[in-house]
Amino acid sequence: MAKEKKDIVSRRSIIKASISLSALGLSSKTLFAKEANNKNLPPNVPEWTETLGDGVDVNPYGMPSEFESNVIRRNVEWLTASTESSVNFTPLQDLEGIVTPNGLCFERHHSGTAIINPIDYRLMINGLVDREMIFTLDDLKRFPQVNKFYFLECAANGGMEWKGSQLNGCQYTFGMVHNVQYTGVKLSDLIQETGLKNNAKWVLAEGSDSSGMTRSIPIEKIKDDCIIAWAMNGEALRPEQGYPIRLVVPGWEGNMWVKWLRRIEFGDKPYMTREETSKYTDLLSDGKARMFTWVMDAKSVITSPCPEKPVLQKGIHQIRGLAWSGRGKIKRVDVSLDGGKNWKTAQLHSPVLEKSLTRFTIPFEWNGEEMLLQSRAIDETNYVQPTIKELQNIRGVNSIYHNNSIATWLILKNGKVDNVRLG
């Protein structure tokens, strides 16, 4: 009896499979045509209502709907010589709330993703400590843990926009940022095991990937809030985010958040690595360059509408956006519809956490006329996100890094949206 029932299920599964294939064909077509299939609309009963769906074991690790296949990280091929030493961008325009899904967190590698068996993972702590020590992953998980949301932004986010609007997309101009909840051990706890010499003033954090990425970090920051993390959004770090261990340096530029962390050395002076001298220094117009510009200043972006999210019809819409500051919490976000002449304060959505992305929204009505959309973040230190002109006046246009200026989206009469520069 049971066997017979199973056979029936199997037959139904086969029938269902062929139906869902045709459904997929239809759906793909309608997706691209952006027109609904009348057979699925009232008063008709849609196909998915009349058939069984997948059982519980079809997707042991769940993936997004097939209709969300355009929500992916993207790179700009011409930016770099190889994809192993390159960057891709988070699709901010398609995300809601403040959590970035793990598979959509932008990637920046210098020599590709290292694949590390956690059994072979070791963290070495050496230099000006009382005891040079080695920890396994299991060792690290025995320490008291913390769970904290933090944004990670590459210092070069928006770097292509210093001279003018260059890339026509929210993803490409703002997408080198993500926000996840990290689980890990505070470095200040690890230090209690190794002890510190009195002259330990700097830390060298070193990755174990093929680039052996290194950065110097002052001891005050290490003691304040740095974390050795093994999880993001509740699951193990993704390989491309440093599995099994990455350094978390809240509010500071992403380059310092060393992935595949293998070693922490304490010293009395900075190490002046390649990343903090030839890169991640901000060239001014007089030829001098700022060094050790670690903090990410307050910034915001309207994630919808934006070049990827045109306005499809007249009437009421919700402006959605994200704001963040490396100096603390976001206090306020203002939005302008006329290129910065007049501003209204947007609603901030809880939770508003320090050094974390913060979601804001504000309704607006589009009547088919051109509009110039801007957002402006203010953080709890009362710092106000500047215009690009203000930054250019002080730093010139060759800084590459730390462009936290206000962007402008132009809504055209046909509802399309362009990244534009005002002046």
Added chain:
Amino acid sequence: MLDLGKYIIFSLLSIFFSISSFSETRKFNIGKIATKQEVAGWDIDIRPDGLGAPKGSGDALSGEEVYAERCASCHGDFGEGIDRWPELVGGSGTLSSHDPVKTTGSYWPYASTIYDYVYRSMPFGEAQSLTYDETYKIVAYLLNMNDIIDEDFILSNENIGKIKMPNRNGFLLPDPRPDVKNLNGNPCMKNCNTPTKIIGKARDIDVTPEDEKS
């Protein structure tokens, strides 16, 4: 009596061990002590003053051959950079121009950094495959191509911390930000005096990857 003696000795030992572990001030007793050999295998960084530089040497004359074999396919025979791979030579005097060229010669403030980076990370995809001497030779070649040392100058762990790089004083500390006008959290809200003329559009530059054009 004998038993009591044993007890006293045991107690003294216990006190001794508890004091010795207390003096270690390890709060959690997690992890193991690293041996000197373990640390030596991983501790490859070198500092501007030369601290950490491994024993070895090389000059530009012998460096040319190593460079040609291990570096030139991406960086070019003369460090000019092929395709989008980085230029390593030249750029002197360009840092304040519209098109700054940041190379090991024009921009890098310390010779130690070149050694450290080449050894840990290069050749691309073959990290830590160069010998110490090969690395000194390549660094000497690059310094010579940038007119910083002579071709017969023998670069070594003894002198790499003393090389004077042209842009050594080109960096500013500390970070002066926030460097914009302090509005104390109260920016203009109404009828603000700001230019709203469109002076550039990303669409016109036309370098956005195809599938994102709207």
